Amino acid sequence: MAELAVNELRKSFGDKEVLKGVSFNVKSGNFLSLLGPSGCGKSTILRIICGLETADSGEVLVDGRDVTKIRPEKRGSGLVFQNYALVPSMNVEKNVGYGLKMRKVPQEEITQRVAEALEQVKLGGYQNRKVTQLSGGEQQRVALARALVTKPDILLLDEPLSALDRKVRAEMQYEIRSLQRKIGTTTVFVTHDQEEALTMSDQIILLYKGEIEQMGDPYTIYSQPATVFASDFLGKANLISGKLTNEGGKWYVAGDGFRIPVNYVGGQEGDEVKAAVRGEYFEFCSADDEGANPYHLTTRIFTGLAWRLVGTMGGQALDISALGNHANTLSDDSDVYVRIRPENVVYYNN
Amino acid sequence: MTSKGFRRTMMVCLWIVLAFMYIPIIVIIGMSFNGARYGMFPYQPTLRWYAELFTTSDLLPTCWFSIKFALLVTLAAVILGTMTAFGLQAYAPKWAKRFNFVLQLPIIIPWLVTSISLLLLFSFIGTGRSMISMFLGNLIVVFPYVVLLVNGRFEAMDRTPESAARLLGASPSRVFFDITTPAITPGILAGGIMAMIMCFNNFVVQYYLVPIGTNTLPTLVFTRIRAEYKADLNALSAIIVLAAVVLVIVLSKLGFSAGSLFGMGGGTKKKGE
Numbered sequence: 001m002a003e004l005a006v007n008e009l010r011k012s013f014g015d016k017e018v019l020k021g022v023s024f025n026v027k028s029g030n031f032l033s034l035l036g037p038s039g040c041g042k043s044t045i046l047r048i049i050c051g052l053e054t055a056d057s058g059e060v061l062v063d064g065r066d067v068t069k070i071r072p073e074k075r076g077s078g079l080v081f082q083n084y085a086l087v088p089s090m091n092v093e094k095n096v097g098y099g100l101k102m103r104k105v106p107q108e109e110i111t112q113r114v115a116e117a118l119e120q121v122k123l124g125g126y127q128n129r130k131v132t133q134l135s136g137g138e139q140q141r142v143a144l145a146r147a148l149v150t151k152p153d154i155l156l157l158d159e160p161l162s163a164l165d166r167k168v169r170a171e172m173q174y175e176i177r178s179l180q181r182k183i184g185t186t187t188v189f190v191t192h193d194q195e196e197a198l199t200m201s202d203q204i205i206l207l208y209k210g211e212i213e214q215m216g217d218p219y220t221i222y223s224q225p226a227t228v229f230a231s232d233f234l235g236k237a238n239l240i241s242g243k244l245t246n247e248g249g250k251w252y253v254a255g256d257g258f259r260i261p262v263n264y265v266g267g268q269e270g271d272e273v274k275a276a277v278r279g280e281y282f283e284f285c286s287a288d289d290e291g292a293n294p295y296h297l298t299t300r301i302f303t304g305l306a307w308r309l310v311g312t313m314g315g316q317a318l319d320i321s322a323l324g325n326h327a328n329t330l331s332d333d334s335d336v337y338v339r340i341r342p343e344n345v346v347y348y349n350n
Numbered sequence: 351m352t353s354k355g356f357r358r359t360m361m362v363c364l365w366i367v368l369a370f371m372y373i374p375i376i377v378i379i380g381m382s383f384n385g386a387r388y389g390m391f392p393y394q395p396t397l398r399w400y401a402e403l404f405t406t407s408d409l410l411p412t413c414w415f416s417i418k419f420a421l422l423v424t425l426a427a428v429i430l431g432t433m434t435a436f437g438l439q440a441y442a443p444k445w446a447k448r449f450n451f452v453l454q455l456p457i458i459i460p461w462l463v464t465s466i467s468l469l470l471l472f473s474f475i476g477t478g479r480s481m482i483s484m485f486l487g488n489l490i491v492v493f494p495y496v497v498l499l500v501n502g503r504f505e506a507m508d509r510t511p512e513s514a515a516r517l518l519g520a521s522p523s524r525v526f527f528d529i530t531t532p533a534i535t536p537g538i539l540a541g542g543i544m545a546m547i548m549c550f551n552n553f554v555v556q557y558y559l560v561p562i563g564t565n566t567l568p569t570l571v572f573t574r575i576r577a578e579y580k581a582d583l584n585a586l587s588a589i590i591v592l593a594a595v596v597l598v599i600v601l602s603k604l605g606f607s608a609g610s611l612f613g614m615g616g617g618t619k620k621k622g623e
Binding site for chain 2: 050051052072073074075077078079081083085086087088089098099102103143146150
């Protein structure tokens with residue numbers, strides 16, 4: 001268990017600047033996700049933390065100790081790779097025990113600790129299997145056991161689940177998280193999958209083009225995206241253009257045929273702004289309810305979990321996501337009323 | 351022509367090529383047991399040539415010398431070639447490609463040209479025709495093949511287990527022996543076999559660089575065929591063919607097929623799987 005801090009990391013490959021001064025810290029035992037599209041620099045950050053890559057400037061601190069110049073084999077961080085990175089010439093036991101062997105742990109203790117680690121990832125008895133004969137999910141469990149058996153200060157996970165199919169991935173998400181809670185290792189998880197980040201993390205850092213867009217707990221990041229990019233990347237949000245208005249001390253984003261309440265965070269009355277609203281925060285209401293806006297429903301699309309309603313509000317496109325019991329009775333090309341709470345709306349200057 | 355007829359023609363073509371490749375070898379094995387003068391008919395079964403080969407003939411000692419020489423060259427080529435391929439991979443792909451091109455270029459330069467220029471060079475630096483010159487000359491000729499095959503293996507292998515081993519506490523040299531070497535062994539074996547064979551029968555280079563008064567197997571065979579033809583050469587050829595067949599069988603029993611050795615990953619799994 002250890003606290004991790006990263007200060008002002010900068011890194012360029014050739015003339016491409018992939019990290020433009022990234023700083024953050026992770027409390028001991030926390031699970032942090034670095035989330036962003038490919039090329040945002042998230043994997044580079046991970047490789048710098050474990051020492052496989054050197055930063056052009058900036059520092060990495062583990063429990064306040066500067067490890068920036070320490071060679072990777074001395075850092076004591078465990079990394080799980082996207083493609084598992086198991087050694088094909090060794091069996092499961094040798095793979096998992098390799099780190100202990102390098103630390104000159106006696107053979108009996110290695111055998112015992114490997115057995116325990118395999119038990120933890122539910123692969124008890126797999127010691128003598130060839131790694132090439134395991135399924136993707138099993139290989140990733142072996143990789144996880146290999147990273148955890150040495151009891152690393154920091155556990156780093158580099159998109160470990162993206163090569164797995166959907167069902168195995170969901171199981172592994174749950175297992176990794178519960179294992180991490182049990183062991184309490186400080187963990188940094190890299191992913192481009194917003195759902196994965198939201199379900200697994202204590203804390204999310206959203207990265208875009210080598211810079212931090214937003215930092216926070218999953219709920220805040222999702223419900224109050226700080227930038228236009230954030231609102232779009234974490235599940236598609238609707239962006240509605242309007243003017244910032246103030247009526248009787250309350251603030252709204254209003255336009256032709258709609259008025260959405262917001263919590264005031266800055267700006268002047270009359271400013272052209274964009275409001276970001278997630279489709280699932282709308283609720284149906286009647287015309288005379290407080291905050292009701294007319295919504296024209298063009299068509300309904302069934303997505304399994306919910307209905308996706310495609311329509312317009314005041315002439316602007318607005319997608320609403322509604323559970324079955326609300327949307328089943330609606331018909332295409334109809335007019336209804338919807339409203340939303342101000343805490344679920346964020347607005348940005350144009 | 352129907353497609354069936356077309357396919358059949360191609361299949362016949364395969365048989366003709368196979369026959370062309372193997373009939374001479376079968377003939378020489380047959381002739382090694384023929385007692386008739388100049389390997390002519392009528393066929394007289396005999397073991398005379400084998401007896402002569404193992405007693406009075408100078409072929410066998412020279413053959414041993416050539417084998418030992420080829421092994422030495424192979425050992426040097428494999429070590430240097432593996433180090434070179436590793437070094438190549440440490441460069442960014444753009445530069446690795448350029449270096450690789452420069453390294454492979456000598457393969458297409460005729461040995462005749464290489465040999466003459468080497469003889470000129472060695473005469474100039476004073477080693478002339480000597481064992482050291484012949485060693486270096488053969489090494490230079492076989493070296494690109496080792497790099498080619500080992501580098502191919504490097505490019506086909508997944509490099510992330512090496513990073514993983516570093517993070518688990520292994521030093522770079524430890525990683526090389528524990529992780530990298532097992533993964534590139536097929537390439538090293540293939541490169542070694544290639545180097546061994548090319549060095550063993552490289553007449554051109556050896557003809558120019560062999561010390562006066564010494565013979566390697568190729569130069570001895572060359573002078574003997576000009577002077578007189580004796581069938582103990584057939585006996586030696588038959589033994590060499592047998593040795594090659596045994597080598598191939600042993601390798602395939604060890605799990606290496608020609609495809610997995612010389613291919614860019616045939617018989618092994620693709621990256622990341």
